[in-house]
Structures are given as C-alpha cells and as structure tokens.
Amino acid sequence: MVTAEQISLYIQNIPPAPSILKQTLDHARKGDLIKAAKCAEEDPALKFYLKTLVNRPIYGFRNEVHEVSQIFGILGVSTTQQMLYHYLLSLLTPKKWQLFTLQQHTFYDFQASLSQKWEKILRHLGLLNHDTESAITLLPASIIVCDALFGAYKTDVELLKSVKALDYNTILYRLSKQTLFDLCTQVADKWEMPPAISRIVHASSGLDQDVSPEEETLAKWMHLLLFFELSQNTYVNAGLNEFIDFQIDFVQDIYESFMQVVEYDESNR
Numbered sequence: 001m002v003t004a005e006q007i008s009l010y011i012q013n014i015p016p017a018p019s020i021l022k023q024t025l026d027h028a029r030k031g032d033l034i035k036a037a038k039c040a041e042e043d044p045a046l047k048f049y050l051k052t053l054v055n056r057p058i059y060g061f062r063n064e065v066h067e068v069s070q071i072f073g074i075l076g077v078s079t080t081q082q083m084l085y086h087y088l089l090s091l092l093t094p095k096k097w098q099l100f101t102l103q104q105h106t107f108y109d110f111q112a113s114l115s116q117k118w119e120k121i122l123r124h125l126g127l128l129n130h131d132t133e134s135a136i137t138l139l140p141a142s143i144i145v146c147d148a149l150f151g152a153y154k155t156d157v158e159l160l161k162s163v164k165a166l167d168y169n170t171i172l173y174r175l176s177k178q179t180l181f182d183l184c185t186q187v188a189d190k191w192e193m194p195p196a197i198s199r200i201v202h203a204s205s206g207l208d209q210d211v212s213p214e215e216e217t218l219a220k221w222m223h224l225l226l227f228f229e230l231s232q233n234t235y236v237n238a239g240l241n242e243f244i245d246f247q248i249d250f251v252q253d254i255y256e257s258f259m260q261v262v263e264y265d266e267s268n269r
Contacts, residue, residue, distance in 0.1 A: 001153055001157075002149050002172060002175050002176060003176070004176050007149065007176055010145070010149065010183075011187070011190070014190050016190065016191070017191050017192065018043065020039055020042050020043040020046065021043065021046060021084060021087065021088065024036045024040045024043075024084060025085075027039060028072075028081045029130065031077050033069075033077065033080060034069065036072055036080065037067075037069035037071075037072045041068050047068055049086075050068060050071050050087070051065065051068075051071070052108075053086065053111075054071050054074075054083070056109060056112060058113060058116075059112060061074075077130065078119075078128070078129075078130050078133045079133070081130055081134050082133060082136070082137050085134055085137035085193070086111055086115075086137055089111070089137060089141055092141065092145075092148075092187070093107060093144055094144070094147060094148065097151075098147055098151025098152065098154065099146065099157070100143070100238045100239050101237065101238045101239055106234060111137070111140055114136050114140070114229060117229075118133065118225060119133060120261055121258075124257075125217065131194050131197055132196070132200065132218060134193075134194075135196070135218070135222070136222065138184055138187070138188055138193065138197055138201045139201055141183075141187050142181060142183070145180055145184065145187070146168050146169075149172065150168060150171075161242065167243060168180070168243055168244065169181075169243070169244040170244075179205060181201065181204070184198065184201055184202065185201070185202050200215055200218050200222065203216065203218070203219035204219045204223045205219075205223070205247075206223050206247030206250035220250060220253075221254060221258060224254065224255065226244075227246050228262060230243060
C-alpha cells in the first residue's frame, strides 16, 4: 500500500511551473492582460489548453474563441489567473485515470463548475479577490493526488473500504499520517502559489482548528461546494462520492444559505 517514501517521490516528481507560465501569471496578477496574453502566445501547449477549456459548453460562449488576448479580455483578471492555475493542474492530470472513472473532458467540466459556483459564493460573501477566487483551482489537485497514489492498489483499497467503510483521505492518513489536503499544500508550495490559497484549501477538509474567522468561513463554503459537486451523478458514477469524509457539523450553519446561492446558480444556467 502507499508509503511515506512513495509520497515523497511523488511530490519530488511534480514538475515546476514553466517559466513562460510564471511570467504570464506575474502579468495577470498585476492586471496587465495584454502582456499576459503575449506571454501565453509563446507557449503552444498553454495556448491550446486555454482554447480547449474556455470553449467547453459549460462556459456558454456562442462562438468559438480563438485568440488568447480575446480569451483573457473576456475572462478578466481574476478568472484569467484561475485559468492559468488550471493549466498548472493539467500538468498533473493523468492521461488515463486509474482509481476514478473520469475522462479528461469530464474533469475539465468539474473544474469549470467549481470555479463558476465559487465565484458566486465569494460575491455572496463579499470576499471576492484574486487569491480567494483562485483557491478553488487547487482543490481538484487532491483528486489527482488520490488517483496517483491509490491507482495501483485499486483492488486492495476497494476491499479495505468495503470492510472498514473508510474514505480515501482517512485511509491515506492512517497509512502515512498525511492527508490529501497536506499533499495539496505541498503541491501549492512547489508551484509558489500564494500561501492564502493553500491555507483555505487545507482548511476545507473541515478538520483544521487554528484558522482565522474569514478562512473558516471560506473553508466551510468550499467543503460544502465540493460535496455538492461530487453528489452529481457523473461524479458518483466515477467513484468520487467516497473521496473524503463529509463533516456535517462543520457546515451545518451555512447549509441553507449555500443552497439558496447554488439553487439560484443552477436555475440560471
């Protein structure tokens, strides 16, 4: 089963952020989307990714968008930054999922749906800024890490889950004393993401004690958003419904407000 050495090796093998992407992110953070687009144009893989992702049906553009400058202009600064972090995550995304029954386009749609709902949530809370909005991009990394670590042991893991009724996050902690959210933080550090992003995502496990009131609020909404998305049939069928343990008490006080925001979002799609 998964060992501490395997986890260490996995983290070591995570590719660093490409230099062109780092430059593009720097320009985007400063609000200079013209320079950001010129930088992104120099990387064919990044350009192809942006066109593929933004032209998915979930974004709802009537006409296909081709130019990076047009993509960034439509999305704005914060969402452009999100897209660039999504690309970083794509460097980790497996070509063939081993543990979960996912396709590349399904995972793209999952990322997009999380991002769109998260923006609505942040506007509702009055906490929208570049870092809080981009925090949602790191959350799917926990799914990628889970698939990478447990994929080779699928039969053993399924047997353990059926006997002990444990989620993947709990199994990993019992084996290594690290959670999927600990590993996400290590991924964020390797990519030099702002500390606020990794703190929010780590707290969304529902298990952190020492967080600020604002971070706790964001963590509650992110935790509930993750479970709302994973309850959709597509992701239940993919095996993601037993990904982590749902902390009911952690989110009970926001449940009604959350459903009002999300139901409004769903009714306007």
